[in-house]
Amino acid sequence: MEEVIKIEGGQKLKGSVRISGSKNATVALIPASILATKGKVNIFGVPNISDVGHLSQLLRSLNVDVIQHDNEHLEIDPSVMVNIALDHPAVTKLRASYYFMGALLGRYKQVNMKMPGGCYLGPRPIDLHLKGFEALGAQIEYSQGSYKIFAKELIGAKIYLDIPSVGATINIMMAAVFAKGRTSIENAAKEPEIIDVATMLNKMGAQIRGAGTNIITIDGVEELVGCTHEIIPDRIEAGTFIVIAAAAADEMVIENVIPHHLEALLSKLEEMGVPMTIEIDKVTVRGSDHLKDVDIQTMPYPGFPTDLQQPLTPLLTRANGESTVKETIYIERFKHCIELQRMGANINIIPASAIIHGPSRLYGDKVTATDLRCGASLVVAGLMAEGVTEIHDIYHIDRGYENLDGKLRDLGANIWRENVE
16 A cells, blocks of 8 residues: 545635745754754754654664654754764665764764665765865775764865755865864855754854855864754745645745745746735735746756756646756756656656746646655646646655645645555
8 A cells, every 4th residue: 555645636725824944954953963062952943744753763873862842843962972873774765864974073073874865866976075074184985885984183174165065065064063273165055054054053152154155164163052943944845835826826825934045936936927925924926827938947046946946847837838947956857747748748858958838738647756846846736737636655745845735735725645555
C-alpha cells in the first residue's frame, strides 16, 4: 500500500493562508544549534515537516537533548553531546545533513559522516564545502561512502567560492566560528536563510558580519551560548501559495510573508498580468483569465529562485504564447515537465530549458513527485486540471511543506490522502 494525494481540480479557492517558518533556514539552524558550548537553544517557528524529524533523529544520535513543543518550538540542549560517527539512516534521507560537517568540525575539529542524500536534481557536489574546510586547515579522507574531516586546529583564512553556494557559505561559516583569527568568504551566497543563520549564531556570541552581501567575515570566538531565535517565513512556501492563488483562486491572502524576499517572483507575476496587492507582511492575489507569456532564468538570490521555477511552470501553461524557463543552477531540474506532459501540458524540454506553449488545458492523471518542488508543481497542476490527479511519492512533498493539503482544504480545495495498492 502507498499513500497518495488526490486532487479534484476546478475548485475556486478563497480565504487566507499563513506561511510556516523557512524550511531552508530550519535545516541549517538545527545543526548550527550544536555549536552552543553551554546553554539551550530555543528555536520558534519550526515547520512541522519530515526533514525536521530526521534532523532531530541525528541530534539524538549525538546525545543531544531535543524537545519538540507543540507550538512550533524546538528546544535543543547540546551540553552533553558526544561526537560519534554520523552513519544514521537519516543522513541519506536529506541533503541538509551536510550542515553537521561544518558544525561538528567547528566544535570538535573532527567529524565522521556518511555521504548526505536528498532530492536528485542533477550534480550537486559538495566540493566547495570541502575546499572551504581545507582552507581552514582541515584534512579530508573519503572511503566507502563516508567522509572523515579533521584538524589539529582551524585557522581563519580567505576563501573564495567558485559559485555562490548557499550550503557551502553556511557550512564554512559554521566551521569558522571557533577558528583562530579572521575568516572571509568571498563570492558568498546572499540568500535570506544565510542572514537568518548568521543572526542566530551572533545571538549565541559569534562575530559574523556581512551576511546577505557577497563578502562575509567571521572572527573566531572561544565559546557560544544558548539563545532564543524565531525563524523567518518560508519564501518558497509563500511563493508556491502565491502561484496557487494565481492559478486557482478567486481571491486569496498569503500571510506571514516578507515580500522583499520574493521580488523576482512577484515582478514576473506582474509581468504575466496577475492582479496583486502587496503589503508589509502579506500578499493578496486575485485570479485572472488573461495571462501573458514570460521568460524566466533561475539565478542565485536575489534572482529568480530555482526552487520556484517548478511550481510556476503549470501556471505558464495558462499564459497566451510561448514561455521559456532556463535553469542555470540545477540543469536537470525538469522532471516535473515530463509529469506535466502526462496531464496535457504542451512543453518542449531541451538541455537546461523548457519551452511552454500556452494556453493548454490540463487533465487529471496519475503522476509522480520525483522531488520536493516537483511535488509542489503537481499540486498546482492538479488544482488547475479537469478531473482527478493522483500524486505518488508524496513523502517528497512532506519533506518541505507543512500540512500542504490541509492548508489547501481550508481554502476550499478538494484534496485528500488515500492508500492505494
